[in-house]
Amino acid sequence: MSGIVFLLLAQGAGAVDLNVDDRPLVYRVTLQKTPSRAIAVGYPNQFNYVVDSTSLTPLYIWTGGFLNLNGELKGRGGNPCSIRGARVELNLSRSPLRFGDPTQEPDNTVFIGYRRQGREAPVFQAEIDGQPIAMRLWSETKNQVTIEYELAEDRQQQVYFSTSGFTREAVTPGQGVTWLADGSALTLPVGKKSFRVTLDLTGRKGLVMKKQKVTGRLLYTQYCSACHSLNGLKMIGPTFKELWGKTKTVLVKGQRVDAEYIKRSVIDPQHDIVDGYALVPMPSFKGILSAKEIDLLVSFIKQNEEQEK
Ligand code: HEC
Known part of the structure; x- marks a missing residue:
């Protein structure tokens, strides 16, 4: 299709749609039924997610278009905006990465900010109970989400990732990551920096995108x-x-x-x-x-x- 036609069609679709181009987008936005300090990330491969920045908890994902900013443009305080797909809850525990005790939510999470690095997954930085961490989340395969944490090299405390909300079969630990005996969390030996886990969402409600009926x-x-x-x-x-x-x-x-x-x-x-x-x-x-x-x-x-x- 020629450029001019594309432009016309894009206008027809509504100018408030935020689309991801060839590199990931990070957008702070107020979204419907989402804590207020949420940040949305959209990828060129149509995978999108929302993270709660106050606890660094990935909340939900969707596939398809990124955001509709209609709410932001209407009214003064800014109304909630909406995502352009069917939302799939991750159901992770709040602040799933924990130091010292896998059953305890951290006392203190300080959100520092995020880095974007070209086409790579954006990196969120925070301090959890005084420990510096960086988190990336992405999806390469349908129904799968990978979360990777970068931890301080000189970390002394044991680190855990609470897998509650997921069956054991749905969790694939990354290199060096092992299960606790009771199967409630993953852990990584002190001295290792990269904590990776892949979560399988097959069968999750909403994941099967309701295909819009073609009429x-x-x-x-x-x-x-x-x-x-x-x-x-x-x-x-x-x-x-x-x-x-x-x-x-x-x-x-x-x-x-x-x-x-x-x-x-x-x-x-x-x-x-x-x-x-x-x-x-x-x-x-x-x-x-x-x-x-x-x-x-x-x-x-x-x-x-x-x-x-
Ligand atoms: C970029 C503008 C543009 C788009 C998009 C477009 N058309 Fe057209 N269409 C035209 C123009 C200009 C004409 C008249 C010139 C011609 O007949 O080729 C036309 C003519 C036609 C005609 C003949 C109409 C008549 O009065 O005899 C039909 C039928 C038609 N288009 C169908 C479609 C359909 C179906 C679509 C969507 C799948 C479509 N067009 C999309 C520009 C467009």
Whole structure:
């Protein structure tokens, strides 16, 4: 698709959507049903998560688009914004990384900040009970989340990661990381710096992204509405209002609008150019829309007429 079309479509989708480009985004934002000091991270691979900065607890993840900032732009105090996907709770205990006692939430967590490093996972820095730590979280494989902590080299205290909320099978300890005998937490020997754990989320509620049902209207909104109105308004292309069944003057000859004509317009738009619309060429959707999707669009355009009558 050419740049101009993409721009038009992006505007149609709503300018308040925050998208991740080719490197991770970190965004402090007030989100619905989320503690106020949350930070959202979005990755180019459509994996996103939210971490509670006060306790450095990863809270939930979602896949798909990043954030919708509508709330932030409306009203003075800033209303909560929303995530653009189905939220999957991680259900980790609060502040899962602990020093000294695996069953005790830390007394004191000081959030220092975060570093972004190009395309790498952003790093959150904090002090937990006086111990400096850095945390990264990412996902490379569907249904899996990896958390990695970097610990001080000269650390004296035993460190633990509480796995509560996860079955033993769902936890893959990283190198050097071992289970406590009772299976309630992982630990890493003193002297080792890198504490990694991979958590499997298969079967978690919400994880199976509810696929948006593909309808003709949805396809129209996504692919056609930037140039074709339904209500008679003349845009870059002719309106779809009263299109079905009409005989249109195209540059070559009169063309009756039927399924075949619409299909050809989508795949090979330059085949018939509608009189008066020769200036801006319509892009071809060949390879972008499937035959089935084009059928849905044809029915949508046809039905649009039947409803008008
Ligand atoms: C970038 C703008 C643009 C987009 C996006 C676009 N079109 Fe078009 N379309 C045009 C223009 C301009 C024309 C008139 C020139 C022509 O006939 O090729 C046209 C013509 C048509 C026609 C013939 C209309 C008539 O009055 O005879 C059909 C049917 C059509 N488009 C369907 C679609 C469908 C379906 C989509 C979405 C999948 C779509 N178009 C997306 C610009 C666009």
